[in-house]
Amino acid sequence: MASYFLKRLLGLLPTLLIVAVLVFLFVHMLPGDPARLAAGPDADQQTVELVRKDLGLDKPLPEQFASFFTRMLQGDFGTSLRSKRAVSTEIAERFLPTLWLTLASMVWSVVFGMAIGIVSAVFRNEWPDRFGMTLAVSGISFPAFALGMLLMEIFSVQLGWLPTVGADSWRHYILPSITLGAGVAAVMARFTRASFVEVIQEDFVRTARAKGLEERVVIFKHCLRNALIPVVTMMGLQFGFLLGGSIVVETVFNWPGLGRLLVDAVTMRDYPVIQTLVLLFSLEFILINLIVDLLYGYINPTIRYR
Structure with missing residues (x-):
């Protein structure tokens, strides 16, 4: 390893x-x-x-x-053409808001996406399956910017429950994280369902049921671990997309993160900032793929690296 x-x-x-x-x-x-x-x-x-x-x-x-x-x-990424500040300083100030927003989006989307996928697989071709997959297709099909503006109109403008811009408190994270994570939750639900349906049909699952084990033990002990490898792969890729691809959501909510910084840099043709951000996003994808590959060995000990 x-x-x-x-x-x-x-x-x-x-x-x-x-x-x-x-x-x-x-x-x-x-x-x-x-x-x-x-x-x-x-x-x-x-x-x-x-x-x-x-x-x-x-x-x-x-x-x-x-x-x-x-x-x-040498660790010197130059000076921003727009602000005349060091690029590393510009990125450091914007990195944490994007990271926390990404983590918040990923946590709820993984929890709800996997729950919907597992329920849909267990009740395959029944009403929970149809309802869950309808939600998944809706989440994939609805554009993020439209969902963000809809949520702002309902919960900020009409109801006045949640703030629309800024990142000062946990309440500021609710609407952007829902907007950013909706598509990931939908993809997670479909991947989890497909993986579970395949595993549930395996011989070892029928053997476990024949032994008289409870259904929840069969699902969470025998099926979950074997169905996780393709799901973990998708999770890693989606986390990379969220971390580097939150441009639309950050623009809609005026979020002080890397996505908004990239938009401003492209507008002003700020070459050093654009180059450094794209390199950072590329490095993030590479490292996330490496972590996912290492997780394979933990999830399934039969996998060996040579």
Whole structure:
């Protein structure tokens, strides 16, 4: 297990290098002139050129990439073109709100999604199954921004129960976490149902029932662990999507997180912030996939890593 973990960590380096090159090229292909945006709409051409030189955008692209990559290896991700602050400081201030929102969304979506999936599998083709899968399809089909605005209209505007913007207290997390986790709960329910239906039909489950074990023991002791591997895989991927893909929800609720920071950076063509955020999201996905692979061995001890 340890050697497998070390090999996977070493495999991060070429992947991140490829991502860094692609992100750098993609960012510099975006339309718009960051020097013009930084100088202001009323600045003359001479001022724009001075700003471009100050930002280092007058150098050839290979030289800009070499400078960016060298600083990145030293832990220096540059300075934001928009705020003139260190990129690491900008991201550090926005990381925790996004992380806590993601964790809150993931916890409730996993609990409710797995519960709906298990009930649907146990009562397959009966009304609980149809009702649960109807909810799942609705959760997948309904856009996040529309759900967020609907929840804000009902619980904030009409009822006045919950705040709409900010991240100051636990009440601020309720509506954004429901909006962000609705799609994950729906996917979790469908994955859990499909995995449980397959496991329930196995011979060892029929043997357990033939021994006279209670149905809840059969479900939670014999079926749950064997059905978890595909579910855990999906959980890891969905957690990565939530952590890096909460842009729409953070924009709707004006959430002070990484998604909102990325939107502002793209608007202002803030190259250092965009590049660092995309690299961070890529690293998160890679690490989450590694953790999921390691969890396989814990869930199913018959899996060995070589």
